[in-house]
């Protein structure tokens with residue numbers, strides 16, 4: 014059994030279950046294009062690759078329109094941390110229309126952060142930005158701008174570690190899935206697990222969501238203006254991303270091999286938590 018969790022958080026539709034399945038190289042968890050939330054109960058599966066073992070959790074999103082559902086979602090999120098306090102937490106943000114970060118995603122992050130105190134250290138929060146509506150040939154400095162904006166919106170003084178994923182257009186394209194898996198795996202290997210203690214409850218009330226989203230929107234609008242005078246910082250950051258992409262290109266080939274050889278552990282069936 015794996016002692017270390019891989020807790021994938023984010024809102025409904027952020028593609029959490031899809032990402033978990035890509036890592037597992039199997040359609041283990043249900044993922045659907047749906048106007049309502051798909052995952053409602055926390056479940057997990059163990060996986061080992063390259064000597065690293067994790068319990069990958071499939072967890073509901075947090076934000077929903079009604080309070081009763083939010084309360085249920087909170088409980089499902091607690092379960093994952095109770096079962097595997099030592100975890101790597103990946104928070105999935107979507108690059109929404111026009112490439113802007115979704116206000117709702119920041120609201121969800123802050124609410125969960127209020128319970129688990131992700132803190133400021135770059136080691137604690139690992140972020141996946143899943144490009145939703147964006148073309149692969151987006152603006153050259155998009156990654157840097159987005160990472161810097163996110164750092165600001167999440168109120169971190171240290172840079173956060175971000176993995177940018179491209180959307181796969183054809184879900185039957187196994188090669189594209191292999192590439193995505195390798196990209197995720199090489200990012201994951203660099204993420205150190207942290208012991209998460211619950212300091213309080215996840216703080217989110219349905220009636221406050223609209224106001225919270227508006228506050229984030231205003232912050233994002235304001236910061237967009239500041240970015241104009243941050244060109245040098247953006248260029249530097251983009252260089253870092255470009256360098257990283259170059260060095261991970263070989264890793265992608267490496268992980269393709271490692272993961273295809275790896276075996277899901279005996280206890281690798283889906284475990285539901287009641």
Ligand SMILES: Nc1nc2c(ncn2[C@@H]2O[C@H](COP(=O)(O)OP(=O)(O)OP(=O)(O)O)[C@@H](O)[C@H]2O)c(=O)[nH]1
Pocket residue numbers: 023024025026027028029030031032043044045046047049050051052053072073074179180181182183184
């Ligand atoms: N074509 C394509 N579809 C994707 C991609 N990533 C995710 N999807 C689809 O997006 C939809 C939503 O993803 P899910 O993984 O179900 O989202 P979730 O975050 O688990 O959502 P909840 O379970 O409601 O919390 C699913 O239909 C996925 O198959 C991609 O790269 N390409």
Ligand SMILES: [Mg+2]
Pocket residue numbers: 029030031043044051052071072073
């Ligand atoms: Mg899901």
